Amino acid sequence: MATxxxxxxxxxxxxxxxxxRAGQHLAIADLTLTxxxxxxxxxxxxxxxxKTTLLNIVAGLDNDYKGDIFAxxxxxxxKIGYIFQNPRxxxxxxxxxxxxxxxxxxxxxxxxxGLLEVMQLTHFQHVYPERLSLGMSRRVAIIRAFAVDPxxxxxxxxxxxxxxxxxxxxxxxxxxxWNERPHNVLFVTHDLREAIALADRLIFLSAAPMSxxxxxxxxxxxxxxxxxxxxxxxxxxxLNDYPLIKTLL
Amino acid sequence: MSLLVFIxxxxxxxxxxxxxxxxxxxxxxxxFWQSCVTGELPFxxxxxxxxxxxxxxxxxxxxxxxxxxxxxxxxxxAFFDNWLVIFLNVPxxxxxxxxxxxxxxxxxxxxxxxxxxxxxxxxxxxREGTRALDQDLLEMAKxxxxxKHDTLVHVIWPQxxxxxxxxxRSGLALIWKIILVVELLGxxxxxxxxLHLFFQLFDVASILAYTIAFVAVIQLIELMILKPLDKKALxxxx
Numbered sequence: 001m002a003t004x005x006x007x008x009x010x011x012x013x014x015x016x017x018x019x020x021r022a023g024q025h026l027a028i029a030d031l032t033l034t035x036x037x038x039x040x041x042x043x044x045x046x047x048x049x050x051k052t053t054l055l056n057i058v059a060g061l062d063n064d065y066k067g068d069i070f071a072x073x074x075x076x077x078x079k080i081g082y083i084f085q086n087p088r089x090x091x092x093x094x095x096x097x098x099x100x101x102x103x104x105x106x107x108x109x110x111x112x113x114g115l116l117e118v119m120q121l122t123h124f125q126h127v128y129p130e131r132l133s134l135g136m137s138r139r140v141a142i143i144r145a146f147a148v149d150p151x152x153x154x155x156x157x158x159x160x161x162x163x164x165x166x167x168x169x170x171x172x173x174x175x176x177x178w179n180e181r182p183h184n185v186l187f188v189t190h191d192l193r194e195a196i197a198l199a200d201r202l203i204f205l206s207a208a209p210m211s212x213x214x215x216x217x218x219x220x221x222x223x224x225x226x227x228x229x230x231x232x233x234x235x236x237x238x239l240n241d242y243p244l245i246k247t248l249l
Numbered sequence: 250m251s252l253l254v255f256i257x258x259x260x261x262x263x264x265x266x267x268x269x270x271x272x273x274x275x276x277x278x279x280x281f282w283q284s285c286v287t288g289e290l291p292f293x294x295x296x297x298x299x300x301x302x303x304x305x306x307x308x309x310x311x312x313x314x315x316x317x318x319x320x321x322x323x324x325x326x327a328f329f330d331n332w333l334v335i336f337l338n339v340p341x342x343x344x345x346x347x348x349x350x351x352x353x354x355x356x357x358x359x360x361x362x363x364x365x366x367x368x369x370x371x372x373x374x375x376r377e378g379t380r381a382l383d384q385d386l387l388e389m390a391k392x393x394x395x396x397k398h399d400t401l402v403h404v405i406w407p408q409x410x411x412x413x414x415x416x417x418r419s420g421l422a423l424i425w426k427i428i429l430v431v432e433l434l435g436x437x438x439x440x441x442x443x444l445h446l447f448f449q450l451f452d453v454a455s456i457l458a459y460t461i462a463f464v465a466v467i468q469l470i471e472l473m474i475l476k477p478l479d480k481k482a483l484x485x486x487x
Contacts, residue, residue: 059392080392088389092407092485101403102393128485148393 005072007152007184009033009058014050014065027053028065029209035152038182042195045205046248051188054210055082055154058186071151081145081183083155087137089129095140096125099147115143118177135166142174146181155187159194171197175225190249192238196220196231204248213248272454281458289443294462296439300428304363305420311364312371313413317405319372320379336369341427345434354435366427371416378412379405410482417475421467 014028027050035041043051056062058069059080071078089098099112116122119139129137138158145153158174159167171194178185189195195202196218204213216238224230239245256274263273272280284290319326345362352358382405390400432441440459447455 056388061388061392079394082389082392084385084389086385088385090386090404090407092482093403101399102395104396104399130485144393 005078005151006037007035007058007069007071007078009035009067009069011054011057011065011067011069013067014053014057014062026209028057029211031205031211033203033212035184035186038184040178040185040187040198040200042187042189042199042202043205044189044192044195044202044245044248045210046207047190049205049207050210051205052085052156055156055186055188058152059154078151079148081148081150081153083138083141083145083153083158085156085158085160087129087134087141089137089140089144091129094126094128095121095132098129098140099144102144102148112143112147115146115177118180119143119173133166135162135170138162138170139173142170142177146177146183149181150183152184152186155185157188157190159189167194172226174198179222192235192245192249193231196234196238197225204245206248213244214242216242270451270453272457276454277457277461280454281461284455284458290459290462293438293440293443293459294466296436297428297432297441298466300360300363300432300439301421301424304360304367304428305424307360308364308367308371308420308424309413309417312368312416313375313409315368316372316375317379317409320376320382326376333369333373336365337373341366341430345427345431349435356436359431359436362431363424363427367420367424370423371420374412374416374419375409378409382408407482414475414479421470425463425467 009032011028011031013026013030016025016027018024031054033041043054045051053062057065058078059082060077069078070076089095090101093101096112096116099115103112113122116125119142121136121139121143124132124136129140132140141158145155159170162170175198187195187198199218202216202218204215205211206213218234220227220230220234259274263271281290319329344365348358348362348365352361386404386408387400390404395404428439429441429444432439433445434441436442440463443459444456447453447459
């Protein structure tokens with residue numbers, strides 16, 4: 001298990017350079033975020049507000065910004081597990097080979113076996129990704145991210161374009177895995193119900209330039225998260241108390 | 250079946266014209282057999298094949314390396330783009346003659362001439378392949394901290410495979426043709442040298458016999474080496 005390390009995210013500004021007639025674009029302004037003790041955070045905001053940009057910055061894929069991101073006291077870069085919108089598996093490697101590749105030399109077959117078991121993919125570990133359904137590919141991507149035992153897990157709408165029952169199944173598997181191996185999570189979604197089902201904390205973000213609007217702790221106990229009516233009740237309460245939320249989703 | 254029809258047409262035409270410039274399949278087969286028995290054909294074919302292997306390997310290795318570098322580095326690419334266009338368009342004959350004039354009628358000059366003719370093609374093909382690499386997968390490799398070696402071998406190379414095979418096939422065809430000219434102009438063995446000799450003797454039967462050997466070797470390379478490589482690399486496809 002990862003030693004619990006806090007993740008500090010502080011982005012003073014992120015500009016996209018001018019291209020053609022479109023001028024310079026300020027994507028993110030003054031965003032500060034701290035994740036503590038394996039916290040599950042859902043980021044909600046209008047589409048195009050820069051949530052993927054934020055995840056890419058945290059992942060170290062985009063270094064063209066002002067600010068800093070570090071893990072723990074040592075100010076080291078956090079180790080990343082990234083679950084993209086598309087699974088991004090290598091089609092020429094089997095499920096197992098895809099997972100082993102990111103583990104490199106420290107590959108431990110016991111760990112991978114355990115992850116495959118929880119995600120119900122043990123029988124598919126030697127299959128090539130093109131033969132998997134989208135839901136299964138997503139599960140492989142989730143395993144890959146957990147396998148590296150990251151400081152922070154980034155998830156960019158990982159259940160989008162799945163039908164409702166499949167999305168629900170994968171979500172429950174993800175929660176089962178996360179309960180067993182807690183990690184800090186930044187989860188981007190448009191779906192308030194999904195966010196309530198998953199998160200410790202909801203963070204609402206504004207349209208570009210993206211900044212912090214408000215945060216809300218989800219008061220539902222982990223054991224109650226499978227209870228649809230509890231989630232629905234809290235969703236109604238939120239929409240009543242903060243009518244602004246509707247304009248953000 | 251189509252091969253039999255081809256031979257039948259050939260036989261009919263040869264019988265109709267009854268000229269020594271178009272020998273029948275039987276005569277060509279006899280000549281083929283005789284030159285195999287004397288060891289003449291295997292010797293010259295071997296010399297050509299050796300040149301093929303050496304120059305092909307050099308051109309592919311160098312071409313892949315340079316193609317990947319140019320495909321990944323915009324500034325280098327912009328700088329060398331004109332060079333590539335120039336080398337792509339210099340006639341093969343000019344490169345061959347210049348190599349012989351500058352370095353003498355030696356083996357390494359012959360190999361160099363073949364490599365120089367093939368290299369720009371490989372570079373351009375692999376460069377296009379590198380430009381078309383899937384950025385999503387490269388991002389994945391980056392955020393999961395894959396080593397340079399792993400990224401190259403497991404993420405980049407499989408995507409380049411179709412381009413490498415394309416460069417290999419077109420490259421073999423091109424190199425065959427160029428090697429013969431190289432041998433004809435400045436070597437005292439090999440297929441090109443022999444064909445030149447037969448041309449001066451007007452020995453069409455021998456020319457055809459050598460051509461058959463030639464085609465057979467190409468088919469063998471395709472069947473024994475390239476097809477299995479394709480099959481192995483593409484087994485993950487549905």
